[in-house]
Amino acid sequence: MTAVAIEFRGVSKSFDKKDGGRQVILDQVDFVIPRGGTTVIAGGSGQGKSVTLKLVLGLMQPDGGQILVNGEDVTGVRGRALEQLRSRFGVLFQGSALFDSLSVYENVALPLRERTSKGEDEIREQVMASLAQLELVGHEDKFPAQLSGGMRKRVGLARALQLKPEIMLFDEPTTGLDPVMTREIYQLFVRTQEQIGYTSVIVSHDIPRVFNLADQVIILNQGRTDLFTSPEAIQWSEEPHIRRFVKTTMGNIYQSHLVEDSLGVNNTLQDRQR
């Protein structure tokens, strides 16, 4: 086992635009996600965060470059090899992607029923334990349409954790949740990560909160990526697009000391014109 969980080498991805041009999402992007720990992928809406996750999972293919998972190139893998690759991952989708005609219990039990040879008793025990851990007991017979957004995320998390994944991918796990729920979800990540020991990749634009968890942050912007290994490095960055991102997501309190020194605190208008 290598120390690297996921590696992007010169990965490019673009889509056809309606007017006939190409919309570049990733332009020869390189980055490394180390094993264990937590990596946050951040960026504005529509910058390609979800696309990046889909590339890792083989739900989309890159136009060029290599994507390595555990040191193996996974671009273009199909059939059984793809199934094998995906069974290492657990995924929490942006919209939870629960099966809406199945109950909470059946949703969480599905991976166990379909992917293991466990008996129904054993499955029930494991599922009920997970539901208890995620505070979902009493809701197991409800259907996804009857749940709140936060509950859906927790059911999605429970489902993704059933097969003890090596790598968990979270796509905007807290978007649309209130601050209390957001904190609870992040606490759940920490707790389940301690138990299972998965490598965690969190896509978020909820930078300040997620900072506490992150070992590194990758910021996606206009097809490029920048990698930061500490919150301070982001706040002190002099790159204009990073500064803009920092300002919109964190507000002025996070302004770089450089700006504060030269322009005075809260002098936002001038700062924007720079």
Added chain:
Amino acid sequence: MQGNLLIRLGATSLSVLQDLGRMGIFLFQALRGLFRTPFRFGEFVKQMHFIGAGSFAVIFFTAASTGMVLGLQGYYSMHKFGAEGMLGSAVALTLIMELGPVLTALMVAGRAGSAMCAELGIMRISEQIDALDCMAVDPFRYLISPKFLAAILSVPLLTVLFDVVGIGGGYIAGVKLMGVNGGSYLEGMRSSVTNHDLQLGLIKSFVFGLLVIWICTGRGYFVHLIRGAGFGAESVSRVTTQAVVLSSISVLVFDYLLTAVLL
């Protein structure tokens, strides 16, 4: 201007070819999914119930009214030549070889095919199919193959029901209402319907069942890739309409082709 037209023609042909290729691979994967273990027997039974038992009433009434109309219409034409004795044979052959398989398939497309197309389309746009993929659960084995098997088996069974009820309807209209001799209705049927006719009807109903389920599930499954379908709920509704129209037309076209080849 002319160049522009050529480019558009080329682009359209390419997307049609791409679509056909996708649907071909889809068919292959759906059939292969039938042999993957574990087969979801419970889901298969559920789909049998949905397509088969659920279509019972609509097939019954369509067949009864079709048979009665055939009986009346047949009586009216044959009466002119004094050939009422041929009524049973005419009604039975028309139903067994043409109307039974065709109308059953059209009813199933409208009732069950549309529902399956919409279901798969919604699962696709809400990322439920991606979620299955990510859990390394084959969506064909899990979702689609049980529907295929259920359709391929239940459409012929429903067709048999259609034939029997239709012949009964023809009997009521011709014999009970118009006064054709009951014995000659039945005897005409027995002497003219051959094994070959029954086989033709059966082959047709298998093929139609496959066509309907293939097109309806395939359209729903690929809702995100269909050019010009739009996005979200609207794309699902458009593609569902398209699937019903397309499968109905295919049934009619294949009806002609199979009749021409096998008759």
